[in-house]
Amino acid sequence: MKNSASFKLLSFVTPFMLVNAAFADDPAIQRILVEGSRTSQMGIADTASQGVVSARELEQRTVYRPGEILEAAPGLIVSQHSGEGKANQFFLRGLNLDHGTDLASYVNDMPVNQRSHAHGQGWTDLNFLIPELVGRLEYSKGPYSARSGDFSSAGTASISYINRLPDNRLVLSGGQNGYRRVLLAASSVLGDGNVLYALESMRNDGPFTRGDNYRKYNVVLRYSEGYAANGWNMTAMVYGANWKATDQIPKRAVDQGMLGRFDAINASDGGAANRQSLSGSWRQTSSGSVSKFNAYLIRGKLDLFSDFTYFMRDPLNGDQFAQPDQRVTSGFAASHTWHSHNSIGLESDWTLGVTGQNDNISNGLYQSKARQQTAIIRRDRIVETSAAAYVENATRWTDTFRTVAGLRADRYRFDVRSDSAANSGRVMTGIASPSCNLIFGPWAQTELYVNAGHGFHSNDARGTVAKIDPVNGDSLKPVPGLVRSKGVEIGLRTEMFSQMQTTVSLYRLDFDSELVYAGDAGTTEPGRPSRRYGIEFSNYLKLNKWLSIDLDAAYARARARDHDPLAGDYVEGAVEGVGQLALSVDQLGPWSGALRLRYFGPRPLSTDNRIRSHSGVTLNGRLAYQLHPAARIELEGFNLTNRAVSAIDYYYASQLPGEPRPVYDVHFHPQESRSFRISLIASW
Structure with a gap:
């Protein structure tokens, strides 16, 4: 039999080598990646819902905010319900994440x-991303890999920065x-390696009556030697931002003419965030093994002020609350993969891995008025420590x-020191997560997958x-x-037809406890056990050298598993369908561009399905013209049809000034109205 396991190992490593080599010193490989189609996962991926998006594909996307880069993963929706500096809202596989x-x-x-x-378990703030530095996005869905741990049940998204830019660049952008x-990004040879640096400054008000006044800055400094398969890097990152926020507003206030769609109720909502990190990664590859180690140190700080219920709890001062959060996170991950021969002549790849993470956290929940603290609800010091070990075999x-x-084993230690002795204590717990994947094929450039696995998420x-x-x-x-x-x-997964890649997946996903959003507290709390069934379809077609088509669609059915005929079994906020259709033009003479139609399906907002959100369809686009080999101009348009749709909807009780009692209502945050941005990109 062929040395198939070695081929599996090398086929896994090769894409990493090519991507990073493309940004090093081989112009031929650079040209191949720029003109090539989507990266093939045939013989590499272990599931149909796994993929890689290259830097070139990401560059063709139109993103209103950095976190929307993740929408390159089929079936994933990225939204916002507050000011621009706040972490995004995510929807995937029938989950309001x-x-x-x-x-x-x-x-x-x-x-x-x-x-x-302080605000939500698994808080994911991607505003520190600089899209021009992203080299690749890897995604997978479902708990089917021993390498994936906390928060990965619905999916995993991993973004890698490049080691070296093909060209230095200066980006000047303006818009409505x-x-x-302003972005300055450059790289150069230093000693035996490459140094990459980037400086970014941005502001944005959005379409709101009282602008977001969002201000942010980013600094990145990265040094690397070698390539992704054999090399190492160190990266320092600094991010800071502050903003005002137009939080979700009650539909009744808009229907009655009390508010416009882009108005706010509490003018002092908003926040400030900063993040500093130092990370390093090392990788060594030989003909029969791969070793990898990475470590990181992250310091984060957030001051968040929100008001979702207005005057329901405090008719005099209002219901604004503050959620400060400070933390230092440190951790590492190490793995070793080797090729082995067993007694019956089969060859396998074995991987052993260990990870560790420690979070030292200080956060709280305060009542506030116009960002001034009026009362302490709770104040906590938390030390959360975890360690994991896993083994994986590919044969x-x-x-x-x-x-x-x-098989993966995780161990957690929760140590809470609260301002209340009754809410202080220490807990230790663990969990084991097995997984198994069967891959049949390829036959006629087609593979079939059967996947099963256990995953988990940690609670607060x-x-x-x-x-x-x-x-x-x-x-x-x-x-x-x-x-x-x-x-x-x-x-x-099939590539049977030339220049076309298609994946289809049917899945079921169960949770022992569903995390649900609590509008009056602005956070999540454990809920009922749930089950989801779904189907996903993704198709990429490159019609010729300059035109490609993407079509993705997904449907999910989510229900609580503990049947309750009185309350109902629907899962609040569980998105039922999403989709996108995109046409991309690349290197048609000096022209390039894309149009992307996005469908964000309806969601039940109450467990009896009596209250539902509407679906939303938006169209974004970009058009670029190469003025000169060293200069390009780009025009981006968002919500081109100016659809008045919601970015997100919730259903809960609130009380407006003059209302005698709380009223249950739909609260929504509007999708941004039509706007345009123009950029001049100079390179050298």
Whole structure:
């Protein structure tokens, strides 16, 4: 039999080598990647819902905010319900992921999700991203890999920065609604390696009556030697931002003419955030093994002021609350993969890995008025520590059948020191997560996949020890520290037809406890067990050298598993369908551009499905012209048809001034109105 397992190992490593070599010193490989089609995953991917998006494909996308880069993963929706500096809202596989729960995100091997966050578990703030530096986006869905841990049940997205730019560049951008951006990014040879640096400054008001006044800056400094397969890098990043926020508003106020779609109720909502990080990664590859190690140190700070219920709890001062969060996160990950021969002549790749993470957190919940603290609801110091070990085996049994099986074990320690002794304590817990993948093929450039696995998400550490509700003094029952998920999937991937790549997947995903959004607290809390069935379709067609078409569609059915005929079994906020259709033109003479139609399907907003959100369709586009080999001009347009749709909807009780009692209503944040941005990109 052929040396198939070695081929599996090398086919996994080769794309990493090519991508980074393209940004090093080989102009021939640069030209291949620029003109090539979507990266093929045939014989590499273990599921139909796994993929890689190249820097060139990402460059063709029109993104209103950096986090929307993740929408390159089929079926993923990225939205916003507040000011621009706040973490995005995410939707995937029938889940309202809130600010990132159950979607594990990484940048340069650093976890972005923040555990036991003041506002939402798994808080994922991607505003520090600089799109021009992104070299690739890798995504996978479902709990089918032992390499994936906390927050990865719905999916995992990993972003890698490049080591060296093909060209230095200066970007000057301006647009409607006070949008301004300046970016300087450059790289050069230094010693035996490359140094990359970038400086970014941006402001944006948005279409709101009282502008967001969003201001941010980014600094990146990166040094690397070698390539991704054999080399190392160190990266320092600094990000800071402040903003005002137009939070979601009640539909009744707009219907009655009290507010316009882009008005706010509390003019002092908003926040400030900063982030500093230092990370490093090392990788060594030989003909029979791959070793990798990375470590990181992250300091983050957020001051967030929100008001979602207005005058329901405090008719005099209003319901604004403050959620400060400060943390230092440190961690590492190490893995070693080697090729082996077993006693019956089969060859396999074995991977052993270990990870560790520690979060030292100080956060709280305060009542406030115009950003001034009026009362302390709770104040906590949290130390959350985790460690994990995993083993994974990849074996090709025949030319048309291979397996990938793994087992992961995680151990967590939650240590909470609250201002209330009743809500202080220490808990230790663990979980084991097996996974198994069967891959059949290829036959006629087609593979079939059968996947199954267990995953989990961690709950807020404060909930694991809480005994008294700090708001009303009621008794509480502590929640489990780790919540299990179980997933199964059947998929197909085919490249049977020239220049076309198609994937289809059918899946089921169960959670032992659903995290649900609480409008009056502005956070998430554990809920009922749930089950989702879904189907996803993704198709990429490159018609010729300069024209390509993307078509993605997904449908999901989400229900609670503990049937309750009185309350209903629908899962609030569970998106039922999403899709996108894109036409991309690349290198048609001096012209390039894209049009992207996005469909964001309806969601049940109440468990009895009586209250539902509407679907939303938006059209974005970009047009670029190469003025000179060293200069390009780009025009981006957002919501080109100016559709008055919601970016997000919630259903809960609030009380406006003059209302005698709370009213249950739909609260929405509008999709930004039509706007344009123009950029001049100079390179040298």
